[in-house]
Amino acid sequence: MPSYVITGVSRGIGAAFLKQLSSNPSNTVIGLVRNVADTEAKIAAWKTPNIHILEGDMSSYQSLKKAAEATSTITSGSLDYLIANAAVMSSWALFDPLSVLGQDPERLTQDLNEALTTNVIGNIHLVNFFMPLILKGSVKKVITVTSGMADHDIVLKYGVYEGGPYAVSKAAMNMVTSKFQAEFEKDGVLFIGVCPGLVDTGLYNNLSEEDGQKLMVQSSKFAGYAPHFKGPDTPEDAANSILKVAENASVANGDGGAFLSHFGNKQWL
Numbered sequence: 576m577p578s579y580v581i582t583g584v585s586r587g588i589g590a591a592f593l594k595q596l597s598s599n600p601s602n603t604v605i606g607l608v609r610n611v612a613d614t615e616a617k618i619a620a621w622k623t624p625n626i627h628i629l630e631g632d633m634s635s636y637q638s639l640k641k642a643a644e645a646t647s648t649i650t651s652g653s654l655d656y657l658i659a660n661a662a663v664m665s666s667w668a669l670f671d672p673l674s675v676l677g678q679d680p681e682r683l684t685q686d687l688n689e690a691l692t693t694n695v696i697g698n699i700h701l702v703n704f705f706m707p708l709i710l711k712g713s714v715k716k717v718i719t720v721t722s723g724m725a726d727h728d729i730v731l732k733y734g735v736y737e738g739g740p741y742a743v744s745k746a747a748m749n750m751v752t753s754k755f756q757a758e759f760e761k762d763g764v765l766f767i768g769v770c771p772g773l774v775d776t777g778l779y780n781n782l783s784e785e786d787g788q789k790l791m792v793q794s795s796k797f798a799g800y801a802p803h804f805k806g807p808d809t810p811e812d813a814a815n816s817i818l819k820v821a822e823n824a825s826v827a828n829g830d831g832g833a834f835l836s837h838f839g840n841k842q843w844l
């Protein structure tokens with residue numbers, strides 16, 4: 576009876592994890608969200624008894640502490656998989672390079688703070704709160720949903736200056752994954768960062784004409800990197816790919832601390 580905790584299940588890839596994992600009645604699936612009532616209403620039509628929705632705001636230490644305590648009650652003190660999926664990517668900082676964003680220094684500082692608070696610091700607290708449960712679990716896997724936008728080589732080779740604050744936060748989280756692996760390898764815990772590829776979760780809906788042009792510039796860089804790339808995946812495909820990569824990865828195979836794509840390698844698209 577594997578147990579899963581997934582952050583950010585209100586929509587996007589997180590919601591797809593929730594639906595897919597709960598379709599197996601032997602799984603216990605705990606989804607963390609900012610707004611429990613909204614998510615409960617969204618999933619009411621298909622909610623199964625093995626789903627538990629708890630409050631878990633990545634920017635609130637107390638909220639994550641309570642989520643870990645409530646999870647422990649549900650699972651009798653253990654957890655098999657922790658999936659750190661929730662993240663923010665501000666639409667303000669999607670395309671412009673850091674020097675342009677820096678023309679509004681207060682807004683850039685706020686944007687970086689939000690990205691680091693949610694995508695990095697929140698995940699460090701999350702792991703710390705859930706680690707006692709993971710250590711008592713039988714699978715011991717912590718999966719962080721990361722991004723190829725944090726791949727140093729791709730940024731340099733294809734001039735990907737876009738999404739600076741977000742990419743900085745994901746690169747930092749990759750280091751957090753390595754640090755936790757270094758600490759808990761001796762306990763047999765696998766930490767792994769997996770990028771879902773490019774996934775249609777509505778981020779590029781309703782762009783202004785100017786941002787639409789900037790998106791084309793970014794897309795031409797992606798096309799240079801991956802000429803075979805046909806377009807974004809669905810959240811369902813992305814969740815499925817990440818789960819497969821996580822299933823196949825193990826400490827014994829040397830995957831601890833790895834930063835992998837949805838293909839299980841370094842091909843991001």
Ligand SMILES: NC(=O)c1ccc[n+]([C@@H]2O[C@H](COP(=O)([O-])OP(=O)(O)OC[C@H]3O[C@@H](n4cnc5c(N)ncnc54)[C@H](OP(=O)(O)O)[C@@H]3O)[C@@H](O)[C@H]2O)c1
Pocket residue numbers: 582583584585586587588589607608609610631632633634659660661662663664693720721722723770771772773774775776
């Ligand atoms: N989509 C892509 O192409 C892509 C590519 C590479 C990596 N990723 C990564 O994949 C993961 C999921 O992305 P997505 O596209 O599904 O994103 P999304 O549709 O924007 O959903 C983000 C989720 O994170 C939650 N969240 C944001 N801030 C939170 C906070 N402070 N506390 C708790 N939950 C919070 C959101 O909850 P609310 O509903 O409350 O806002 C939502 O459930 C992220 O880690 C993202 O960086 C996505």
